[in-house]
Amino acid sequence: MAAAAAAAAICTPRSALGSLDGRAVVAPGARRVGPVAVFARVLKPVEERFKIQHEKNVPAERLKELGVERWSKWECGPNVTYRHAWQVDEQIYISKGSVMVTPEDCDDSAYFYQGDVVRFPKWLVADLTFDEDYEQCYRFLAYGSVRSGEVAPTILMSGLLNRLLMLIYLHSFTATDRKVSVLLHTVFCFNFKSLLGV
Structure with a gap:
């Protein structure tokens, strides 16, 4: 009886592995006898996989250093989803609301909130979802761009x-x-x- 309970626990990969992507490997139609092999891999965050740079709750000094007050502004209403393709790097400061970013061909999403500075890389294609009123300041950057106010x-x-x-x-x-x-x-x-x- 204890062996059956142990085998059942091993066959439920998510309960044992938490947030890991684990899948039990069992041939179709096969009877489960004894422990089952489980393969797991740790999924990196969306930001890391798609090279999205993210700074949370950026202080006022950093915003001044970036020159955010001179950036262009963009806003949209709630319940909006659209696909965006970046042709150049874009850096944004979220001044109101939040955005869910789901890269193309990816099941996972990244969430960015008011007070965050985010840099999206060139060639990224993603669905952007806004569940509430949203406002951002943005600028486009060339690779190797220098700080605001300086000329490379x-x-x-x-x-x-x-x-x-x-x-x-x-x-x-x-x-x-x-x-x-x-x-x-x-x-x-x-x-x-x-x-x-x-």
Whole structure:
């Protein structure tokens, strides 16, 4: 009798494993005799699996450091669900309400609440569900973005590079020998870009 109770406990993986994803492996139509093998794996949080960066209850100093007061605002009403695909990284500050994020082809969800700062990665596709009035401040980020108020050297140099290339391109239409101008343009682009590492 005790052996039957022990076998029944082993065959119920969720009771023994808690939040682990455990499944009893039994061939269809087979009779259960003795212990059953159970395979379990720990599921990482959605944030970790999909590279969503999350800061909970962000203090005012951190919000000031991020420059949240200059970000764009977006809001929506309750009971709204829609699919969103990120083309670039987006950082948000939830100023009101909460959002449930369910990534595409995933059974699990992540929940973010008022006071949280969340960064969604480029190429993430997810369903966003809002159960109450919701408001967020947001900004879009390029990979390697620096803190608010600073200009990244690579962004600055790429802007200068674009201006210089435009001047060379415009000069090529006024030059008497267009072949020389195009050659100089090509050599300059290659050398300048390799210096910048772009």
